[in-house]
Amino acid sequence: MSKKNIDKVTIFALGGVGEIGKNMYVVQYANDIVVVDSGLKFPDVDMLGIDVVIPDITYLLENKDKVRGILITHGHEDHIGGLPYVLKHLNVPLYATKLTLGLIENKLREANLLGETKRHLINADSVIKLGSITASFFKTNHSIPDSVGIALDTPEGVIVHTGDFKFDQTPVNDEYADLHRMAEIGSKGVLALLSDSTNAERPGQTGSEKSVGVVIEDIFRKAKQRVIVATFASNIHRVQQVIDACEVTGRKLTVIGRSMVNVVSIASELGYLNVPDGMLIEPEEINRLSADRVAILSTGSQGEPMSALTRMARSTHRKVDILPGDTVVISATTIPGNERDVGRTVDELYRIGANVIYGSGSQTGVHVSGHGSQEELKLMLNLMKPKFFIPVHGEYRMLRQHGLLAESVGIDKSNIFILDNGDTVEIQNGAARKAGKVQAGNILIDGLGVGDVGNIVLRDRKLLSQDGILVVVVTLSKQDGKIMSGPDIISRGFVYVRESEGLLDEANRIVTNTLTKLMSDNVNEWASLKTHVRDALGRFLYEQTKRRPMILPIIMEV
Amino acid sequence: MSKKNIDKVTIFALGGVGEIGKNMYVVQYANDIVVVDSGLKFPDVDMLGIDVVIPDITYLLENKDKVRGILITHGHEDHIGGLPYVLKHLNVPLYATKLTLGLIENKLREANLLGETKRHLINADSVIKLGSITASFFKTNHSIPDSVGIALDTPEGVIVHTGDFKFDQTPVNDEYADLHRMAEIGSKGVLALLSDSTNAERPGQTGSEKSVGVVIEDIFRKAKQRVIVATFASNIHRVQQVIDACEVTGRKLTVIGRSMVNVVSIASELGYLNVPDGMLIEPEEINRLSADRVAILSTGSQGEPMSALTRMARSTHRKVDILPGDTVVISATTIPGNERDVGRTVDELYRIGANVIYGSGSQTGVHVSGHGSQEELKLMLNLMKPKFFIPVHGEYRMLRQHGLLAESVGIDKSNIFILDNGDTVEIQNGAARKAGKVQAGNILIDGLGVGDVGNIVLRDRKLLSQDGILVVVVTLSKQDGKIMSGPDIISRGFVYVRESEGLLDEANRIVTNTLTKLMSDNVNEWASLKTHVRDALGRFLYEQTKRRPMILPIIMEV
Structure with missing residues (x-):
């Protein structure tokens, strides 16, 4: 960086810092704007009657002709859920990997937007020119396949966004995180790193997804009747492991809950799930089979009142009842705020006479997080060796802890920026500073109304x-x-x-x-x-x- | 029990089973009714606008002249909070230990009921005749001093109610749980045991309160500025340890938050807190002292929006600001449902620039539970060797787990009764059975209205x-x-x-x-x-x- 740059690179979040959800990050160099992710957030308890929350994209709309594209790191709602609202007003090129794009297209189809949008399939080897910014990608491990981190090469230097990640040394799909490419990016020099802070408060190392498979298979072997597994639909690795456990123990599988049926169908079509022929059966068929030949994959791991598991627990599901002696596995973490609903569901399952395996933490082994813990966050920092560090994807306290981790691996305290949504960091000729604020905030969606509830x-x-x-x-x-x-x-x-x-x-x-x-x-x-x-x-x-x-x-x- | 009893003993809960809160247990023999505890519960999220919830005491009111007394195990809200409502309509003799009675009297005074009620001071050696039932007591460890378990000697046999308990081998006040009396009760024969199920899902042994003192003292030593400790006001042991840490490190202490001021004053008066002369100062005085000579004891460990800690975090407290570099210790567990509020408070404290020590579980060592874990629950079962077992004080899943623990120490499955509020167990001539139901339920209190919100x-x-x-x-x-x-x-x-x-x-x-x-x-x-x-x-x-x-x-x- 010997010659002086007249322009600067500006980095900010429109969503995702100081909160869990509605991730949307922006990197701008001169007249080129690149957006990373476009998520939604579920409403806080005090947002009464609100369905979902999306980022305020006023800045992007005011600079419409500069936006070169939206890059998507992975297919979770907090990274893609805002797209139907955003693309409606900002129809710019969209770049995503295969599974991610499949999930997005399903979403755009439901919103009647599929025809109009400009969608581009990428893979981890793609290189995308976005004006003066060039995007390349690296594979990561996360609780959904096809997750990538992004390196944005700007005239000022390389900005890396990790996306959501963990380091799983024994991943389920043998798709290893690309340590070598990360090392290569790091050794060439990273100007700024934006990294996932979700588990920055958690010491140690997050468990491997494969460890969950071992526990699930064991549960399937021991269960004398049906096994019902509730998990997040998007956790394709977990779904695969349930399918594997069915195969090993000779059980047929039925899938219930709208999002679970959707995701299983999309993931199978795109080759992300390996389902043996004849394994899947309709819910209506399960009563024809002996109970120890049946497993059920279901939504409802958060105790959501209208979900399949909750309805089964209350015996109000149209097709499937849970019977005394059945085994129910809640293979998910409880998102803060949902403890009561999950507890209630567990109580109802016990009252029916089911065996319930639900994970307070790591006790039961039926769930691991998709986000790296402190040792993994430090590993990422050490691989990338960034000059500037911006912790993202987390509540303020998580960003703060992530900042302390960065200090502990030798990053200068004054080079760490903890931002609120809208706060900008400007980097010019190798010097960074917190600059002004762009408009940012919550847009509340209630029914058809976008932003009309204030x-x-x-x-x-x-x-x-x-x-x-x-x-x-x-x-x-x-x-x-x-x-x-x-x-x-x-x-x-x-x-x-x-x-x-x-x-x-x-x-x-x-x-x-x-x-x-x-x-x-x-x-x-x-x-x-x-x-x-x-x-x-x-x-x-x-x-x-x-x-x-x-x-x-x-x-x-x- | 060679001669046949014509009468039977009936046991039921009017509150406290299938829920955490509003504990109220009833033991009846012939025309003698003894009530154990009289608590309140905080409303569920779906009880909009409701202030508190108390048990439906219709059964007791219909049998007013048979109620011989209410025995109180300890001074927590979920055991004494219903008294102002209950005693208003059912003015029967009340029995409680010194600190418990002090807290109750404060409550009755506020409700203008102090004059009319019949209050009796007991200690662990008291023996109370309540018609055909004789009550004696045994000391337990819990997160409030002066907690007791109760043995009710009925013509049919002895019914033991543990109250809330843990086994702390190094208690703060040197008031050891009375293992010897428990052993004596057990060796004489216990017909039925009702035992605290709060931590029945938690393996192992709950930590000693003294371990928290060590950590707090260490924090006080290292802190370069003021230390603010937020905890439950009723956790007198914790308060004592904060006072001790102040003494060792030469800090003055100010107490803020209405309930904290109240409890500290009652507990000091009654001799349950040992406060060195001149240690306590008014909030107004703290700014006159150097920051490393000051500590603050505060309410707000649950992130309650109107509490002292929350207001300090938002810089809206009238008297005390938190300054950059201050250390804030949240010395409490987060009650399920309060995670967001606590998280928000931590975020705000970090934004101010405070160091925040808050306990996700056992990581930080600044909190231990007041309830025994699985090994302690088994110890209680083995000390008491009851014929019949009724797990109480917990959500259904906790009662269920406690039942499994009882099975694991050899209690016959058919002798374990998992009840809903109102379910009765009748025991006659050594045989127990689940009998009918008495009226039980939630009475919602909204403002002055008791039960008018349906x-x-x-x-x-x-x-x-x-x-x-x-x-x-x-x-x-x-x-x-x-x-x-x-x-x-x-x-x-x-x-x-x-x-x-x-x-x-x-x-x-x-x-x-x-x-x-x-x-x-x-x-x-x-x-x-x-x-x-x-x-x-x-x-x-x-x-x-x-x-x-x-x-x-x-x-x-x-």
């Missing part, structure tokens, strides 16, 4: 959820302001009306008295009338119940 | 929280049914009104058209009008938005 709507939903609502309607005469009809009080979510007649009658009297008094004082602006009614009623109800329902006064005039 | 109100709150509400008001003429005013549509929590004028205008037209059409068809019963409006509007809004707000049509007549 803080006011959420605040109202929160209020309504706590103490309900009281609607007070009164009709006034246009001539003399006298009450012509009402006040009528209707409540929802406040008190059970039949048992609270006295309270509501008294509330009615208070509204009538308040209005009559105001009228005799010649107060007749509606806003003022409403405020007085709301205050008087709110005070009374709080005294009587210590609750604060939303009060909605409505005045009609005839 | 399923309909909760369902409405749920609906309101998801998609909000639309109120449609119209005034019709009494004479000819013509629309005199409206329809007016007001929405809350549905869409942001300013950006949805078109939608609401169209909704308005649909209501007008629907009503006009019905009127011309001479449909004029209100119920029918309302149903048609609700259906037409609901259909339209779902088509347009894929949301289903609650629709509340209101018809006024003048």
